[in-house]
Amino acid sequence: MKVMKFPTIAIALFFTLGIVSDFYWKPDITWVILLTILTSLVFGIQYWLAKKHFIQKTYFGLATYSLSFSIGVLTHALHFEPGFKNHYSHFLTENNTLQGTVSERLKPNEHAEKYYFKISKIDGKPVFGKILVTVSKKGKQHQFHSGDEIIIKGDVQPIAKSYNPYQFDYAAYLEKQNVFHQLYLKPENHIQIGTRHHFDYYVERYRNIVLNSFNIHHFSPETDNVIRALLLGQRQDMDAQTSENYTNAGVIHILAISGLHIAILYTMLLFFIRPLQRFKKGKLLQFLIVIGFLWLFAILSGLSASVVRSVVMFSFVSFGLYLNKTGNIYNILAVSMLTILLFRPNFLFDVGFQLSYIAVFTIVWLQPLYKSFKFSRYKVVNYFSDVLVISFVAQIGVLPLSLYYFNQIPMLFFLANLVVIPLSSFVLVLGIAVLLFNFILPDFAILLGKLLSLSIEIMNEYIAWIASFKHFVIKDIPFSFPLLLIAYLVLIACVLWLYEKQFSRLRFFLCAAVVLQLALLNTFRQTEKGSEFIVYNNRKSTLLTEKQNNKIIAYTNDSLPHENTNLRAYNRGKFNQEIEIRPLPNVLCYDKNKILLVDSLGIYTTKQQPDVLLLTQSPKINLNRVIKVTRPKMIIADATNYKSYVKRWKATCEKEKIPFHATAEKGFYRIEN
Template sequence: MAVVFGVLYRLSNKHFFQKKHFALSTLVLSFSIGMLTQSLHHHPGYKNHYSHYTSESDMLTGTISERLKPNAYAEKYYFKIDALNGKNAFGKILLTVSKKEQSKQFHSGDRLLIKGELTPVVKSSNPYQFDYASYLEKQNVYHQLYLKPENYRKTGSEHNLDYYVEVYRNTLLHSFKIHQFSKDINNIIYALLLGQRQDMDLQTTTNYTEAGVIHILAISGLHIAILYAMLLFFIKPLNRIKNGKLLQFLIVVGFLWVFALLSGLSASVVRSVVMFSIISFGLYLNKSGNIYNILAVSMLVILLFNPNLLFDVGFQLSYIAVFSIVWLQPFYKSLKLSRYKVVNYFVDVLTISFVAQIGVLPLSLYYFHQVPLLFFLANLVVIPLSSFVLILGIVVLALNFIVPNIAIVFGKLLGFTIELMNEYIAWIASFKTFVIKDIPFSFSLLVLFYLMLITLVLWLYEKEFRKLILFLSSSFTLQILILSTLWQTKQGSEFIVFNNKKSTLLTEKRNNLIRVYTNDTLPQKNQNLKSYNRGNFNLDIEIRPLQNVVLFEEQKILVIDSLGIYTLKQKPDILLLTQSPKINLNRLIEVIQPKVIIADATNYKSYISRWKATCGTKKIPFHATAEKGFYKIEN
């Protein structure tokens, strides 16, 4: 295919107007390169991938590569395997460590010898829930392992790239200890300077999200642009010496990529660094590139090295935000409402923020299902403040190593500014009524929403009748789809046994009503129920107490909880075990003869294992929601 493309490219140089077959060959070659790149980066496709050697009890060795954001109960890490069951292998798994059993954190480069069972990452355990397994597959992670103190041994530390990145990053971040900042201030500094948000508390993250400024905590184009400008300012004198321009280019690009490594190579950071590397190369050659070409080339380079980033939320949001700002620039760049530069600066902040928000709105609705209406007020203050914090933070970071006494003086100003920013964001987030949450939004709505936005902008550029027709047609189609989706969600009926750990949760959906059976005192706040209702486009909810017998269509569901009380007047079709009842399952099966037995996530694991073995002996289908996810009965 490459040969055909080369020949057609050579022939195309002889024509001013290009032939269709050249465009077709370009399209086919690009598609082929994409498929080849994807196959090369699909780890299970290699013979020495660990997944080909797994067994019920595995012995594996490898190194910790990265610490992930923990939850309230466990630390999480990526673990790179180099040997499995005595065979050389490669691959990456998710390692989960209980905080109760292991108080000390692991570090990148720690070598471990582990004996345990690799289990597949469970798919969505409840309907309309975030599919964590699918997300990990995009990171080439297919299995997980729950680490226990008695099942592993630390065998040393490997001084690889991951090790040195963490060591130097921690050296930089720990230099702020001389300021004795509070934990909240330290977490903001760690996030803004080096993108480390693992220990960010939930309340701060929620405040930033509901105020519409969560992008501030993710290193993006704004941060890289400030860093790039500061670098150019300090090394500008190099232009006066021989080969100074080349040296300037190498320093800037080298520094940016070191920064990208230290900040974790997130999608938004890589996008920004690649773009500024291309811009720096253009300046070195005294050539200015078209911004659309720079965007396309940077995307191509990134996807060649990691095609799975195409499905990364940060990658998508980052590129669409930048594209929106660039594409809509003609409509807002001429806005000069005042002769004062300060006023025009804040106007620019608002307009650029608004344009970026419009561009990412469909994606935000699809992934996060909420819209913060006060993002204007938040960005008006937070963007200038965060820029000042970032510049001051870099200065303080340098002074921490050079002149600590002066660093402490500037650190007081840094801490005060961050506290001011946090308090302002918390105040904006306190207006809960201005945050529209749980907005249902499907993939088809996402596509049509973007189609409508694109046709609208095309019409604004050239107000032609045919483009107006395209915009109106896409708008009409979007409305038809919304109405059709609403109608479809009200059709049919289904019964769901949720994988809910704290309490038993059952739902019966009929037309436009969801009937909930639970003993939970606050069922409306249950995230599993909220996701299910949102996925059904927010139907009416009716709460009922959990009953021993539930009827759905022609099927009888017998619920046995911790009390172990049940009636045998009628034989049930389905037996549901909850809250670890102490029963003789063998005897119960002989008496009621159920067709299916379900155990929800409220039961002890030891009980579930025993029931599973019993059902295997009796040849009765057994469904444990903790292992297989929710159970659904459809009409």
């Protein structure tokens, strides 16, 4: 089937290009409005002319796509919050007083809880926008909830970029959520003044009512967290080991509410309310119940990108059934994507949104190919074969994207999905039944809960068994953005040739494959060139690397250097070069730069005249005296030092007018050749 014959597909593509353009270039809003007005006028003229012709000319199509592009630019510009004058970022000074409410609890780390905080006032002035609030787990800090109104006195700081090379850029991720600053909450810098009963408050309240109904079962934490993830997508408290097992087994999508979950809910709803069709307005009532329930579920689950995509798609499907019309799946995909991005354009940059749409599109696009195969005349055999085939097809579609974002391939995803997809579907249906009986017949719910708990334990143990074969999980696969684009070009060319085995399509596929190989060779050649010296922001131990063409020398006293995530990320970014581990020396030379290391012993030689003085492991030294003796041109303090020491050293360097770099504040330090 020719996908591009559907104009909605092309319109959606140009719309997304407009969003991407505004995100990266951010033109002035005045020019964006003028562009939209101009393209609207051109489109109106072309539409008026097109009505006079039976066969449409290309001008009308170009005008349509131009308008779609400009609307995409305008949509993102209007959703870029700092572009508005009353955004909090325009009122930031030192030691601001902020008033606002907690809107959402995020997944915590081992040290701190994290929340989104919506600011309503700053120094008494009405503003809007949200920041990231971090609360240490040390002490007696209680957990906040949506709607908690707080007054905070403190300095709002920009969210730091990547602290180490090729590390996940958390600041860039939050920027796509319209979050640009953070604040550390301490007992002495805030006061809770009440609770605001707004939308976020009621969402969390009723979500907790639903989830707390399972308390009567006294499930284990592992079982309870899986239920929370499967039913309402709440994974904040899931332990790291369970998440890692699901990831390494290739079934992490089970814990993220997606099309599979919504399809099951949709089917159950239609089954139970089918008798309504017998009534005069029963079909309309059926449609309203389905739409209302699906959107209520989406709201309670947090309106994540994959959930919204699924609910919007099924909303269009339900509307089509109500009108006795079956829309084409490509049109439904395109229209649902346009609808979502009109209201939430930053969803385009969400990994879940991208994986969700690409997986569904691949399954639909390749359906005529794999549906022609029947492996058996038995329905049970065909069911499990369909599960495997669809899982494999979806995995092919998202493979380049998975490599780009996650840099790993779980080779046993076939075995995992063969059991987990049917079992998780059963668990979801049973979980919904238990949820209903929690409120209606608690005694019967407890009986069903035992079966639910057993099913989840079996699923978790099976996934843990699959994940235990660590050699079948290929990790740290380097993959750049150009390779991502070329890989999808190869995939598209291959599918086109499979549909019509023409010489021109074969030539296109072979050329794309050659381009991919040339891109790989060029990437390897570029990464093997040059040299650089890196001082890492590594908290547990000092880590330095020196890259010499196709070799990386790592200086560290870490007992397990190859397990260091910063070193692994750097090596992956350099496309897996040879690594040589060496112990930390007292003096290093790199490209005529002499680097003197002073560690916790505080011992250094007075004969050295270093270009760079590197302070590690909190040495008890008089920095003024060290500067007078060694006369360094630059001083660096890595993340192994006490913060109080770093603060004192920074003041000393400012006084002596010597450049000072603290990796805990500014991230890694690079010396290039």
